[in-house]
Amino acid sequence: MLLEMRDVSKSFGATRALDGVSLAVAAGETRALIGENGAGKSTLMKILSGAIRPDSGSLWLGGEPFAPRGPREARRKGVAMIYQELALAPDLTVEANVMLGQEQTRLGFIRRRDHQRAVAQALGLLEHPDIHPRAKIRDLGLGARQVVEIARALVAQARVLVLDEPTSTLTSRDAERLFTIVDRLRERGMAIIYISHFLEETRRIAQTYTVLRDGRTAAHGTLAETSERAIITAMVGRALSELFPRTPRAPGTPVLELSELAPRHGNRPANLTLRRGEVLGLAGLVGAGRTTLLRAIYGLHPVVAGTVRVAAFPDRAASPRARIAQGIGFASEDRKGEGLALDLSIEDNATLSALERHSRLGFLNLSDRRRAVAGLMESLRIKARGPRDRAANLSGGNQQKVALARLLHQQADVFLLDEPTRGIDVGSKAEIYAMIGRQAAQGRAVLMVSSYLPELLGVCDRIAVMSRGLLSEARPAADWTEHSIMEVATRGAG
Amino acid sequence: MSDLAPFAARQRGLRGTLGWIWTVLGPFLGLILITVLFAWMTRETGSFLTLYNWRTIAVQTVVVGTAALGMTAIMIAGAIDLSVGSTVALVTVVVAMLVKRIDPALPGDLRSAGLALVVAMVLGVLVGGLCGAINGSLVAGLRVVPFIVTLGSYKVYRGLAKWLASSTTVYVPAESKAWWLSRILAPEPEPRWLMIAPGAWALVALAAALAIVLRYSLFGRHVYAVGSNESTARLCGVNVPKLKILVYALAGLATGLAGVLQFIYMSATGDPTTADGLELKVIAAVVIGGGSLSGGEGSVLGTLIGCLIMSVLDNGCVHAGIPNPTQDVIIGVIIVAAVTLDRIRRGGS
Amino acid sequence: MSDLAPFAARQRGLRGTLGWIWTVLGPFLGLILITVLFAWMTRETGSFLTLYNWRTIAVQTVVVGTAALGMTAIMIAGAIDLSVGSTVALVTVVVAMLVKRIDPALPGDLRSAGLALVVAMVLGVLVGGLCGAINGSLVAGLRVVPFIVTLGSYKVYRGLAKWLASSTTVYVPAESKAWWLSRILAPEPEPRWLMIAPGAWALVALAAALAIVLRYSLFGRHVYAVGSNESTARLCGVNVPKLKILVYALAGLATGLAGVLQFIYMSATGDPTTADGLELKVIAAVVIGGGSLSGGEGSVLGTLIGCLIMSVLDNGCVHAGIPNPTQDVIIGVIIVAAVTLDRIRRGGS
């Protein structure tokens, strides 16, 4: 075994994140690490990468004890990691970020030629020559950032590569490219640990698996010999019924109408009608402009022409505030930068858009609010110590749930969801789909952006595809297949 | 902050039965240690640990404390105000000039009651609020960083103060000073049962009000949200520009009150050069009290403790008879030590 | 990114053929406007737009500029240094005292060459570096925010300066001042072909060196990375504590040089009270030049322009004969205006 972790435990205060976990990967093996949100996957990998230190347990790398005192040492010994929460410096260029910590220098000065070559090569491997090496990360969309992050790990030339949910913001095309590269690296003798909530994806890429549950190893083995149902049962502790439950619903009156809506930068004018009791999906490649469209509707992105009409409301100048008043709720794809105030508590985050529901004369009824939030946490199964826990202390998936809890708390009429299940485990995904279905059945409307096509095909009533800023006509989900969606999505780009 | 409870729970486990004493006294740790230190250093004269001296310290803290309350709100919202010192100076000048204008025009009995003073002082507070509102509007309107906007107004307000006062000190004639004026900041208050000066009580009341507003009001939660992550706040429908203007205006009222108190402290004098460097002192008090320059953090209690730490240091050094250069060194070391201690107490980073 | 291209194109379209003039002159816009303003105000005497006056401005910018270069690096790394003023004062005192010690012990010809001055000045720069290194070690070691650490050392270094100087000014005897000393910051340099004072050239050279280091060296890259996102830098294997100590130490060397220049500017005087409030001026210069209090941003050219804007304002107001209060107001308004303009130029937020 190239890498072994034995009996690793780690507690954060009263939270026992890891409780005697063991894991081993051989050279030339890709191991999938699977588990519910908050099971401890990221924590385990952070220990491996030296970002945090275990309370107990030991690590062995290439037969030698391995106790990294920090990320520096781990990197030097050949452990490269792609973190779940994108770790990029926003003020630096793509090139500087890719090379950060692994610069090639002469007399203390950067060898720019070598850097340019290395970065161009990595981006070429990922088939993303469109990402300009001198662009600042600040100006990139999330998908492009994820690509940069992967490029960084490619340059690292490590012995052990950890990928913590690398595809959560990638489209299937980009993901497929990534898999090819990972396969190639594995064949070259690298040991790879792959964390993902997409089970079919892990089958495609990994040979072995380990399931974590509540900080313990719940199961491990070879993927080829294990059924999906068995893995899910090990993960969730129960068998999961249907992933995409259909609720009885019929499209009603239009609630949201876009006519010739043209956001600034890139997007072409879009037309769209969203009806009550309908779930409408937006597919497309990274950078296609879906996020921009959603933000423009919500009043967060400047609009150059066209209108957004919301049922029963006069068309006034858009601002998030006005939109909330009109019953629109928005969940951002960028939960760290925009979706959540990480320093605030769960209850603050979950109720910020509708604080007045718990207030009289401008003052909050704290206990009332806490009760409401506790209820939401219960129903979305948010794993935390309580409503007062800081959002920053939650696992990635649980943070995403807090962002969704806000929309429920707000009792929005129209949901604008940008990659809503990003980083969410299968069990919770099913619950969120059920939640979306329930909302639609109650006559609310959902406009949902996702790069995960099975989800769009399973949940949505109609789907529209965006490609290079151009929005296609929305057609019933039954008319689409993954293949036809990709075709439309790439055609504009090709 | 809202996550005190689980945190406290964790800490309690660690510390066993001493738990709640620690929880209550914890934030005061630095202050207590400094007090003990000075009490020990002045054990021979004993002048430091007297009731009278603590009343004096209370009086010496009032102006900084009042201004620091405003700054706490501003810094929680992720902004900063460099113009507090200048605003205080401007307010003292305005109040002094108003008294000189209004008082002679009043009939005798109103004069002796000090009506002119009351009117001028209220207007002074409003001038402070106006200064704050201007800062806030510029920050929100020009979208220039608060540091620069208030650096500009730091100059402008100071210039206005000097210009109004013709570059010199404005004295209120003795006959315009009502009998109650000097009592507001007298270390030994009358009536006796007040315990500390009425001005100090005003600070306490203001602090309590601000603490409640920050914790329980929608406005307060929005202030924390904007300071913690402005994009999130906007996404959640907070009117960020309006909120900023409001925070600055309210903080300005506090600064205005600080100016009025400074005017009283200086026996009804309007001094355009006063409160020079107050901004640094006030910001330091907020940061010592746990506030952050990047917003989203800070508490009223912490700020008050920060102010007291600074006052006790200044006062204690004089009582211990420490020469001036050594005082500077000691104060510097203790500020760092107190904050380090607090960081360790709260458990790292 | 695919949509960067249309964005750039749009900008280019807006500016049309004037494009490159704008690109080159853009950052100087505020400075140029202020210069034009004062030139217009002093059009009758014409004393402002003379070569001699600009040489004077250059000399008047040297100390602030040198210190601001150090601060630029610190602020790019996301930290701050409030102790620059105190460090400058400490360095002036140390240099003056060293000259007084060393010079009498030297043989005659070395004395007249000013060897003692050279040695003392080099040691002065090192003292600055030491002060910086101490700041950096405390920031990295105690993990207390830089604001507090340097607030502490702001007091401590000032105290040390006073203590060393026995609370008074330290003068270097006339016979210890070498002939070349006063030439370093003379507005009209000798030899003539130097154009500006040797001290100003030192600033230019230092600025060029720093710009190159920040742009092309590994160290510079890491400074930006730490300031932009500290945890990312740490995760990518940057030794953040070491880097911080290094940045502070290097900046300290610059501050030390500023102190030496201040010593020269004050005709070889060690003054423990000098440079009071320098920190605010220096930070303001960096922020005017595009630096950010939250790190990751800032440039050497910007900082130099920021310093020049401040110097030109001070100098121009004297030439225009504007009284102090009006000066304050004008300077305040112009600072905000210049930064607003710059923000608009760079296209929003």
Place this chain on the structure above:
Amino acid sequence: GGDGAAPAGAAGTGPRPVVLIGFDASEPLTSALRASKIQGLVVQNPLAMGELSVKTMVAHLEKQPVEARISTGETLVTPENMNEPAIDRLIHPPQVENSGGASLSGAKTKKWRVMVIPKGTTHEFWKTIHAGALKAAEELGNVEIVWQGPQKEDDRVLQIQLVQSAIAARVDGIVLAPLDAKALVEAVEAAVAKGIPVVVFDSALETTRSVSYIATNNYNGGVLAARRLGETLGGKGKVILLRYAVGSESTEQREKGFTDTLAKEFPGLELISDTEYAGPTSDSAQQRAQSLATRYRGKVDGVFCPNESSTDGMLRALEGAGMIGAGK
């Protein structure tokens, strides 16, 4: 001695009154003097200083011989003598409002343009100097005054910059109150080298190149204060000296004159504190004085403050602590 002093903070009996001697006059100080809250003020004659400085400069410009050292005198004002007309003129001098004076931007209208650079612009002392300078200008008729003080009082560097800017602005003469006896030497000599004569006033400058030096004898001012304090206390008691600021030449001279005289002439007076500095403004002085007053409550008999702002702050602190009676 301090025996039998009331314990601090005890009800009813306030501590015994303290004798306060100050320096310079301002409105609250003179009214306190009138109420005998202050037992003595040493005042200078800024009006004469300003007037003489400008007149000397013009005389030099017009190639007349001038004296190298002119003293403008210092006077002890007490509650007893303050109503004498000569003294009253000293403590109620004329002052200048913001406007007065020429501006550098306009074309020269008079024969001579002289820049007057004080140490600061906000103390009343400087306002009176300004009035004196303008008075001279009016009487002479052929000179205009440009009045520019450093933005921050007591900052050598700012003053050096002002002198440099004055050279660049090509004025005919500079009248300067140097913040430092040595640090300004080079700037002044640079001016002289450029053909701009310099008159020094208020504080000394160590150069031979200046035209004349016009000032109060500050050391003697301190001596006067010490004598007044010693005599009022009957040569016995405990005394505090609240210093002004580190490195300020004129006040250090006063402090030195004061301490020297105490040591020499009043062995019965014990200096119990002389290490505290009042700082630049009257409220910083008040903070310091308040802490000092609590510390030595009931243990101190006399206080000396070497300038206007420190006297002002001390007066307020003593009043606040009830350590000063409303007359005896």
